Amino acid sequence: MKHNSFNQTAYRILKLFQWLSEKPMTFQEINERFETDSRIGRRVSQDTLWFYINTLKAVGCQISRPTPKNQYCYHLSYHPFTYFLTYQDLEVLKDAVNAIDEELSYHDFLVLTQWLRSVFQKSANRDRNQLETQFFDEVRFANLCHLDQEIKDIEAHCQANQILKVQYDVPLEGTKTYTVLPLRLFYEQGYLYILCQREDCEQTSMLRLDRVQKFTPIDSPELSSLLKKKVARKPALVLKIFDCSLQEFEPIGEPCEVYPDPSSRQDLIVKLWCDNEFLIKQKLLASGYSFQVIQPLSFKSDIEQTLQEMRQIYLE
Amino acid sequence: MELPVFDVTQLEEGLRINVSAYRLLFIYLLLCQAQTLSPSDLNTHLLNHPMVQRTLTVETLNNYIHTLQVFGCDIHNTDGHGQIMLHLKEHPLKYPIPKDHLNIIQLICAQFFQHPLASTYHHFLMLIRRIIPFNQIQEIYQNVSNKIPFEHQLSTADIQLAERFQRYCIDGQVLVFDYEMPDGKSISKMVEPLEITYHRKRLTLVGNDPKTNKKVRLDVERIHHCRQLPNRSRSQAVKTMVTFKLMGRIASNYRPYPGETVVQKGDSLLVKHKTDEVDQLLKRLLRYGATCQVLSPNSARKEMLYMIDRMLNGLLPHNSIESL
Numbered sequence: 001m002k003h004n005s006f007n008q009t010a011y012r013i014l015k016l017f018q019w020l021s022e023k024p025m026t027f028q029e030i031n032e033r034f035e036t037d038s039r040i041g042r043r044v045s046q047d048t049l050w051f052y053i054n055t056l057k058a059v060g061c062q063i064s065r066p067t068p069k070n071q072y073c074y075h076l077s078y079h080p081f082t083y084f085l086t087y088q089d090l091e092v093l094k095d096a097v098n099a100i101d102e103e104l105s106y107h108d109f110l111v112l113t114q115w116l117r118s119v120f121q122k123s124a125n126r127d128r129n130q131l132e133t134q135f136f137d138e139v140r141f142a143n144l145c146h147l148d149q150e151i152k153d154i155e156a157h158c159q160a161n162q163i164l165k166v167q168y169d170v171p172l173e174g175t176k177t178y179t180v181l182p183l184r185l186f187y188e189q190g191y192l193y194i195l196c197q198r199e200d201c202e203q204t205s206m207l208r209l210d211r212v213q214k215f216t217p218i219d220s221p222e223l224s225s226l227l228k229k230k231v232a233r234k235p236a237l238v239l240k241i242f243d244c245s246l247q248e249f250e251p252i253g254e255p256c257e258v259y260p261d262p263s264s265r266q267d268l269i270v271k272l273w274c275d276n277e278f279l280i281k282q283k284l285l286a287s288g289y290s291f292q293v294i295q296p297l298s299f300k301s302d303i304e305q306t307l308q309e310m311r312q313i314y315l316e
Numbered sequence: 317m318e319l320p321v322f323d324v325t326q327l328e329e330g331l332r333i334n335v336s337a338y339r340l341l342f343i344y345l346l347l348c349q350a351q352t353l354s355p356s357d358l359n360t361h362l363l364n365h366p367m368v369q370r371t372l373t374v375e376t377l378n379n380y381i382h383t384l385q386v387f388g389c390d391i392h393n394t395d396g397h398g399q400i401m402l403h404l405k406e407h408p409l410k411y412p413i414p415k416d417h418l419n420i421i422q423l424i425c426a427q428f429f430q431h432p433l434a435s436t437y438h439h440f441l442m443l444i445r446r447i448i449p450f451n452q453i454q455e456i457y458q459n460v461s462n463k464i465p466f467e468h469q470l471s472t473a474d475i476q477l478a479e480r481f482q483r484y485c486i487d488g489q490v491l492v493f494d495y496e497m498p499d500g501k502s503i504s505k506m507v508e509p510l511e512i513t514y515h516r517k518r519l520t521l522v523g524n525d526p527k528t529n530k531k532v533r534l535d536v537e538r539i540h541h542c543r544q545l546p547n548r549s550r551s552q553a554v555k556t557m558v559t560f561k562l563m564g565r566i567a568s569n570y571r572p573y574p575g576e577t578v579v580q581k582g583d584s585l586l587v588k589h590k591t592d593e594v595d596q597l598l599k600r601l602l603r604y605g606a607t608c609q610v611l612s613p614n615s616a617r618k619e620m621l622y623m624i625d626r627m628l629n630g631l632l633p634h635n636s637i638e639s640l
Contacts, residue, residue: 006383010337014387018408055333059341081348081409083446092439098574099427108420115417119447140571171568190571242630243498248518286603288623290630300631307628309606314621
C-alpha cells in the first residue's frame with residue numbers, strides 16, 4: 001500500500017483521544033499538548049475543541065463537560081476502541097477461572113478478581129457492568145470488589161495486632177458481636193475469611209469477610225497480648241498416616257514436619273502447627289488418608305465424632 | 317463480522333462533527349474489534365453504516381491508514397488466501413497490564429496446558445491477544461508454550477518422563493504396561509492416555525480403562541515396560557450422576573461446581589453432579605463431614621461408607637468398627 005499524506009484533523013482528534021484516555025485534562029492542558037506535539041505545533045480554540053470532542057462522541061466516546069466539580073477537566077469515561085466480549089469469550093473466561101479455582105492463594109484470588117474486573121471494565125460492551133455481575137454469579141468465587149477498603153483495613157489490623165469488635169451475620173442465627181484478634185486473611189472455596197482468635201473461644205475462628213457487617217478497632221493492649229498468648233499456646237497436632245511414603249505424602253497445609261514412623265516404615269508421622277483445626281479436619285477428611293491422631297486428644301475425639309456421625313448417615 | 321455497537325439515536329441533533337475524521341475513527345474501531353479486515357469488508361461496513369453510507373477509494377483508504385500509522389497504530393498488510401488484509405497488530409490505546417495480572421494469566425495458561433482442552437486454550441489465547449499488548453503476549457508464550465507448566469516442581473528425570481508420557485497422550489494410541497501395585501506386585505494394564513498431570517507431588521497419567529470405560533489415575537513412576545499399541549484410543553469414560561444432599565451451614569454457603577444442578581429443599585440443598593471420576597468427587601464430599609449425604613447411586617454410598625470406615629479404622633482400636 002502506497003503511503004501518502006495524512007489527515008491532519010483526524011490526527012489531532014486521535015491525539016486528543018489518546019491524551020484523554022490517560023487522564024482527565026483541562027482546556028489549557030490539552031492546548032499545551034497540542035502545542036508541544038511535533039506534528040501539530042499549535043493551539044486550538046474552544047469551539048474547535050468542541051468540534052473534535054463532538055466527533056469523538058459521535059463514534060461512541062463518552063466525554064463529560066468541564067465543571068467546577070471535575071476541576072474543569074474533560075473526562076473520558078468510556079470509549080469503544082477496545083475489545084468486545086462475546087458470549088464465547090465469557091464461557092472461556094469461566095472455564096479459565098474454574099480451572100484454577102482450587103489452586104488459588106489469597107493473593108492470587110485478589111489479583112485474579114482485579115484482572116477480571118479490569119477485563120470487563122475496559123471492554124467496549126455497553127452492558128459491561130451487567131456482564132460482570134452475571135459472570136461473578138456463575139463462577140465459583142464471589143466478587144468482593146465492594147470490600148476493597150475492608151480488605152486493606154483488615155490486613156493493616158492483622159499487621160498491627162489490633163483488637164476489633166466485629167458485628168457478624170451468623171447463618172441461621174442472626175447478627176452477633178465478637179471481640180477478636182485478627183490473625184490473617186485467607187481464601188478458601190470461593191470466599192475470603194478472617195482467621196481470628198475470639199475472646200470467648202479457645203479455638204481460632206474463621207469469619208467470612210462478606211458476612212462482617214461492621215468492625216471497630218478497640219484500644220486494648222492487654223487483651224491483644226492475652227489473645228496472642230492464646231494463639232501461641234496451641235499444641236502441635238501429631239498424626240500417623242498409614243501406608244504412605246514420604247514421596248507420596250502431600251502436605252495437608254500449614255507448616256509441617258514429616259518423617260517415616262520408626263516403628264513401621266510404611267507409615268508416616270506428621271507434625272502440624274495449625275492455627276485452625278476446622279480447616280485441618282476438612283483437609284484431612286478430603287485427603288482420603290487412613291490416619292491416626294496421636295495428639296491432641298481433643299482433636300482426635302472431634303474427628304472421631306464427625307466420622308461416626310458420617311457413618312451413621314449411611315447406615316440409616 | 318458484526319458492526320460495532322452504534323447507537324445513532326443517542327447522538328444529539330445538529331451535532332457538528334468532522335465527517336472525514338469520523339470515517340477514519342470508524343475504520344479504527346472496526347480494526348480494534350476485528351483485528352484483521354479486508355478492504356472490501358471494510359467498504360461494506362462503511363456502506364452499511366447509517367452515518368457514512370459510502371465506500372472509499374484506495375487513495376482515501378491509504379490516507380486514513382497512513383494517518384492511523386502516524387498516530388502509532390501498527391497496521392500491516394497481510395495476505396489472506398490471495399486477498400490483501402489489513403491487520404491491526406498493536407495500537408496506542410492498548411496499555412500494558414501489571415506484572416501480577418500477567419502472572420495470573422500465565423497460571424491460567426499453565427492450567428489449560430495441563431488439560432486436553434485445545435480449543436478452549438486456543439480461544440483463551442485469542443482473547444488475551446485482543447486484550448494485552450503484543451510484547452506481553454510474547455512474555456507469556458516464552459513462559460508457557462512448549463514447556464511443561466509444572467516444570468519448576470520437577471527434577472530433570474521427571475521432566476523427561478513427563479515429556480515422554482505427554483507425547484503418548486498427544487499420539488492418542490492405546491498403551492500397554494506393567495503396573496506396580498502398592499504391595500509390590502505387578503499387574504498388566506491397558507490404558508487410553510488422556511493427559512499427564514502433577515498431583516500429590518506425583519506425575520499422574522490420566523486415562524480411560526477400555527475394559528471398564530472408567531477414568532483411571534496412575535502413578536507414572538509405577539509404570540514399567542510401557543509400549544504403544546497400533547490402535548488408537550476410541551472409548552469414552554462413562555459418566556455417573558451422583559446426587560448428594562447438603563445440610564446446615566454448607567447449604568447456605570455452597571457455590572456449585574461447573575455442571576452441577578442445585579435444588580433447594582427446605583433448609584437443605586439437593587445437588588446433582590455428573591462425573592467420570594466418582595472417587596475424586598467423593599473425596600471432596602468427605603470434607604463436608606456429616607452435613608453431606610450421598611443419596612445415589614448406591615455404589616457411591618457404599619464407597620463413601622468404605623472410605624469413612626477406612627478412616628475410622630485408623631482412629632479406633634482394632635475391630636471396633638464392627639462393634640459400633
